Amino acid sequence: MWIGLLYYFNVVQVPALGDATADKGGPGGAGITKYVAPRALWWFRWAAVLTWVTGAYFLLFGYGTPVALHKAFMLQEGFVTIGVGAWLGTIMLLNVWGLIWRNQKKILGIVPATDEEKAKARKVALYASRVNFILSVPMLMCMGGQSHGLPF
Structure with missing residues (x-):
């Protein structure tokens, strides 16, 4: 859900709001900013937390050793791939x-x-969201790569 909403914001909502703002005869973006965006951001924030906590739980208990979380974040041998993914997810x-x-x-x-x-906030939020959009691809590849035998 977290990554899906990230893609929704970057690929659908932000461009649509730009178009709605530019359309002087149209309805504008008030409906989106008043009703859709706050609800989507609520799910986005908490899905991010749930995703991170679930990943940490899996690293603590899914690898048969409770030190896997530490090994992943320290990028120790056997945990580099998942560790890079965990760091990217943490940054996100x-x-x-x-x-x-x-x-x-x-x-x-x-x-x-x-x-x-508000103008400054728009830039900061947009750039942070775009950074997350870009980081999502290597993060997802690292998460999947660990279980598919990447030797790092």
């Missing part, structure tokens, strides 16, 4: 909560912000 999680959500609250009017603050 921090982006979701520390940059994207913090700035989306300003953009959507959930917290008060001046027009200047």
